[in-house]
Amino acid sequence: MSADTIVRVSDLHKWFGMLHVLRSVSLEVRLREVVCIIGRSGSGKSTLLRCINFLEEPSHGMIEVDKVKVETNGKGISTKKNHRQLIHDIRLQTGMVFQEFNLFPHRTALENVMEGPITVKGMNKADAVRIAEFNLDRVGMLFKKDEYPLRLSGGQKQRVAIARALAMEPKVMLFDEPTSALDPELIGEVLNVMKNLAKEGMTMLVVTHEMGFAREVADRVVVMADGEIIEQGVPADVFNSPQDARTQALIERYHSGGAR
C-alpha cells in the first residue's frame, strides 16, 4: 500500500441471499487517480461501488476511505454505535452520483446542492448558497439554479447531481453508471463535466459502459466479471492487449460498436 492510497478495499464479499455477487475483491485507489470499472451487467461492479460508501453493507471484508477503516465479518466487528459513526465518516469523504440522478424533486437545483452543506454540515445559509452556486457553475448549471428537477433534461439533472455531491467537498467521487440513463445526445455534456473534474485532480471511481471515456480519461481500468476483478491496468494495455478471454469479449464488443 503506497502512502497516497485513499481508498482501500480488501477481501470484500457480498451475498444477496444465496447469490455471491462479490467474491474477494481487493482494490486500491490512489489520490487523484481516475479508475474506471468496466464489465458486463451483473458482474458486481455497481455493488462494489455501493459497498464503498455502505449503501450496501458488505458481507465480509474491509473498506478504508481516507484512513477511516471499517471491517466487517458479516456481523460487524466494531460496536454498533462506532460502526455507524465510521460509516458516516466514510460517507462524508465520498460523493456519489447515481445512474438515475436521484435529485430531490421538491427542491430547486440550488436547494438540492445546498441540502447537504446545511443539514449535514450545519453550514449557514449564506455560505451554503455560495458553495452551491460555485459548484453549479463548475458543472455549467448556474443558469438553471432556480429550476425544479422536473424542468431539467437528463444531462442537466446529472450535472446538478454531480454539483450536489461536490458541494460536500468529498475526497473521492463515486460514479455509478452516470450516463446509462441518458439519451445518447446528452451523454457528452456529463462526460465533459467528469473530464474536467479529472483534470482538476479529483479522485474518481467510475463504473461505466462508456469505453471511450474509460480509454481517454482513466489512469487505470479495472475489469470485473462474475464478482471478481479479472484484469486491470492502464487503458492502453487493457484495450489493446486484454489478457482474459472475458475482457477480450468485452473489448471486442466495444470495437465492433456493440458498446459505446
Next chain:
Amino acid sequence: MYHFDWPLFFQYIWPPTAFHDPLIRNGLIATIIISVVAQALGVVLGLFVALGKMSKFPLFRLLAEAYIWYFRGTPLLVQMMLLFFGLGVTHIYDFPDIKLGVLVISGAIQAGTLALGVNEGAYMAEIVRAGIEAIDPGQMEAAKSLGMTYGLAMQRIVLPQAAKVIIPPLGNEFNSMMKTTSLMEVISASELFFGFTQVNARLFKPFELFIAASLYYLALTTIWSFVQARIESGLGERKGAERGPGMMERLFSGATGKGAR
C-alpha cells in the same frame, strides 16, 4: 299521518335559532375540535406506527403489526367503551375532568377523543406507509450518500414528498372522522349528536331533530370538501403535477367517503 313539526325543524336547522340552545352550539364546537384533535393524534401515531412497521428491528415491526391488527380488527365503539368504562372501573385512569381556564374537558370527551385518535392511528399508519413506499428508494440513498442520517433523510427528503401522496386520503379520513365523532354519544360526551339526542329526550321529535342533526354533519363535510379541494389543487400547482378530483366529482362520486366505522 305523521304531522311534521316544521317550526321546530326550522328552529333547529337555522343556526341563529339553533345556537340559542347551548347543547347544539357547544356540541358543534366540540365536534369540530374533537375531530381536529383526534385526527392530529391519528396522524402522529400513524407516522410512528408506519415507521415501526418499516423498521429493520423485528420488535418494532411486531408492535406496529399488533397495533394495526387490533385497532383495525375491532369495532371503534367497543374500543371507546372499553377505554372509558373499562379503564374507569379498574381505576387505572378515571378520566377526571380537565379544567383549562373556563373550559372544562369532560372525561367522556377525553376518552372519546383518545379512542378516535388511537383507532385512526391504525388507519393512518397504512396511509403513511403507502405514501413513504411510493417514494423512490433512490431518494433515501441519495440523502444517505450526502451523509444524512435515516431520521434526517426522512424528515427532509422522504416525508415532504410522501406528504403529496398522503394528503388526499388524509382529507378523506378527516371527512370520516367528523362523522365518526357521533359515536361518542354512547359515552355521553357532549358533542353535536349528543346535543341532539338530549334535545330529543326533552321534546321527543326524533324525525325532525335527527334530520336536522344529519344536515349539520352534511354541512361540515361539504365545507371540508371545499377546503380539501383547495389544498389539493394547491399541492398540484406547486409541484406541477396533475390536479386532484374536482369539487363536484368529490361530492357526488361516492367513492371517497367511508362512513362511520
